[in-house]
Amino acid sequence: MKPVLVTGGAGFIGTNLAHRLLSNGRPVLILDSLARPGVEQNLRWLRDVHGSGLSVEIADVRDAAVVRRAVERAGQVFHFAAQVAVTTSLGDPRDDFEVNARGTFNLLEAIRAQPVPPPLVYTSTNKVYGALEDVSLRRRTLSYEPLEPEVANRGVSELRPLDFHSPYGCSKGCADQYVHDYARSYGLPTIVFRMSCIYGPHQHGTEDQGWVAHFLIRALEGRPITVYGDGRQVRDVLFVEDLVHALLLAQRHMPTESGEVFNIGGGPGNATSLLELIREIGGLTDRAPEVAYDAWRVGDQRWYVSDTGKFARATGWQPGVNVRDGLARLAAWLQEAGRLPEAAGNGTGARR
Numbered sequence: 001m002k003p004v005l006v007t008g009g010a011g012f013i014g015t016n017l018a019h020r021l022l023s024n025g026r027p028v029l030i031l032d033s034l035a036r037p038g039v040e041q042n043l044r045w046l047r048d049v050h051g052s053g054l055s056v057e058i059a060d061v062r063d064a065a066v067v068r069r070a071v072e073r074a075g076q077v078f079h080f081a082a083q084v085a086v087t088t089s090l091g092d093p094r095d096d097f098e099v100n101a102r103g104t105f106n107l108l109e110a111i112r113a114q115p116v117p118p119p120l121v122y123t124s125t126n127k128v129y130g131a132l133e134d135v136s137l138r139r140r141t142l143s144y145e146p147l148e149p150e151v152a153n154r155g156v157s158e159l160r161p162l163d164f165h166s167p168y169g170c171s172k173g174c175a176d177q178y179v180h181d182y183a184r185s186y187g188l189p190t191i192v193f194r195m196s197c198i199y200g201p202h203q204h205g206t207e208d209q210g211w212v213a214h215f216l217i218r219a220l221e222g223r224p225i226t227v228y229g230d231g232r233q234v235r236d237v238l239f240v241e242d243l244v245h246a247l248l249l250a251q252r253h254m255p256t257e258s259g260e261v262f263n264i265g266g267g268p269g270n271a272t273s274l275l276e277l278i279r280e281i282g283g284l285t286d287r288a289p290e291v292a293y294d295a296w297r298v299g300d301q302r303w304y305v306s307d308t309g310k311f312a313r314a315t316g317w318q319p320g321v322n323v324r325d326g327l328a329r330l331a332a333w334l335q336e337a338g339r340l341p342e343a344a345g346n347g348t349g350a351r352r
Contacts, residue, residue, distance in 0.1 A: 002075030003027040005118070007061055007107065010039040012203040012210065013123065014080045015046060016240045017247055022050040031070050032081065033060040038204030041337075045202075061103030064110070071110035076251055077120045079107055079179075082172070085208040086127070086299060089168035100171035101178075108182050119189035119254040121247055124176035126196050126263070129156060130163030132301050143273035144232045144303045155236065155268055155307035158194070158261050165299040176261075183259035191250045191257055196265025196306045199326065200240030201333035212237055212277065215289070216330055219281045224290040228297045231275040236266040236305040239321035239329070249315040257314050265306030266319050277323070284327055 004021050006014045009030030018028045028050075034040055046054055059066040061081045071077065082100050083089060089096035104122070111117045136147040146152040164173040176192055183190040197212060199205075205213030207226065218225045246264055250257065272280070282288040311317055321329070 001027060002118075003029040003055060003073060005029045005031065005070055005074035005077045007031045007077070007079045008081035010034060010043040010046075011036060011080055012042070012200075013198060013240060013243065014078070015042040015202040016200065017078060017244050018046055018054070019049070020244050020248070022046070022053045025053075027053050027055070029055045029057065029070060029073060031057045031059055031061070031067070034058060036084075036204070041204075042202050061106055062098055064106040067106045068110040068113065071107065071114060071118065074118045077107070077111065077118050078247060079104065079120060079122045082123075083168070086166045086168045086297065087208045089166055089171065090298060093167035096167050097171045097174075100168070101174040104175035105178060108178060108188070111188055112182065112186055117188050119251060119258070120179065121191050121193065121250045122175065122179040124179075124192050124194045124261075125169070125172045126156070126194055126265070126301070126304050126306065127166065127169035127299065128162050128164055128173040128176055128194060129160050129304070130165040130169065131299055132156070132304060135303060137302055139232065142232060142275040142279070143234050145234075146303060153268060154309065155265075155305035156263065157307040158263055158310055169299060180259070180261055189254050189258040191254065191259075192261040193246070193250070193264045194261060194306075195238075195243070196263075196304065197235045197237045198240055198243050199237055200330055201337075203240070203330070211274075212327075213330060215274075215278060216281055216327060217334060219278075219285055219287075219289040220331065220334065222287075224292050225278060226292050226294055227274055227278075228294050229300055231278070231291070231293070232273050232302070233300060234271055234273045234303045234305060236268065236271045237277075237323060237326070238264065238266040238270065238319055239326040242266075242319045242321055245320075246311065246315075246317050249317050253315050260314070262311040262314075263306040263308060264311060265308060266323075267308045268305055270319055270323055271305045272323055280324060280327060284324075284331060
């Protein structure tokens with residue numbers, strides 16, 4: 001059985017997917033540069049749990065030769081390797097472009113060179129839709145809400161025009177369009193996921209990326225949370241196990257859905273503002289987190305919620321974990337993984 005190639009496989013999403021595949025008896029080949037802090041812990045955990053079923057190539061997707069050799073071995077490909085932060089892209093747009101755009105191009109060319117191209121699922125971002133400044137919003141006490149009921153009830157669909165914003169949005173958007181077009185121009189089996197905010201175990205959240213885990217870690221440690229903007233920004237958050245299920249469904253439905261683009265997130269049922277999530281964390285930890293405010297960030301959408309109806313109609317997929325349960329499961333993992341300082345426990349089994 002050919003291994004499943006997971007680029008960026010030591011990262012948060014890659015680790016969860018690799019664990020599911022390996023648990024199901026599928027061999028996995030991870031290609032990862034280990035550039036993101038904390039991913040070595042994920043890789044060590046995968047090796048400890050799964051042993052010989054896992055192969056690892058410590059390399060960068062900018063190295064076309066290494067990517068080609070990895071693809072030659074692969075039966076399926078999931079592409080997560082990326083520069084993932086808007087703030088980092090603003091500081092070094094060249095590096096952002098090289099990793100996200102050229103790295104994806106290297107992968108596509110390696111797949112195109114195979115006698116039987118392995119099917120590819122690529123994770124893009126909602127940032128390809130820009131700041132959504134034309135979506136009229138009303139300001140609630142804790143959140144923004146679209147004035148148009150249909151948008152509020154269903155979210156943003158794939159029919160939304162693209163409007164790349166920030167170097168990160170441009171590089172991911174470029175890769176998004178290359179993956180989409182290689183299905184059209186060369187007949188490669190590809191699917192693009194334009195993802196909202198994903199959270200869950202093995203996420204080493206920082207202020208720049210992985211904000212749900214970052215907020216929870218700061219609160220459980222008793223440290224202040226910095227909110228950029230007014231905190232009323234709304235996102236639809238998706239627990240990582242639900243995303244893994246969607247990724248596997250995408251590969252399973254590749255024969256009928258190749259060339260498609262899908263918005264993937266928690267949808268309207270899992271939409272939350274930053275302030276609402278902080279309040280939920282306070283209920284989880286029995287202590288209201290301390291919050292500080294700073295200026296808005298470039299390209300920050302006031303409101304983004306995924307309309308996941310297209311993928312649901314194609315595959316039957318629906319999110320299964322709500323925000324409260326997902327936060328509790330993430331808190332339990334943080335404690336189990338030793339990410340929190342030793343102190344008095346609270347009702348969740350996590351420690352402050």
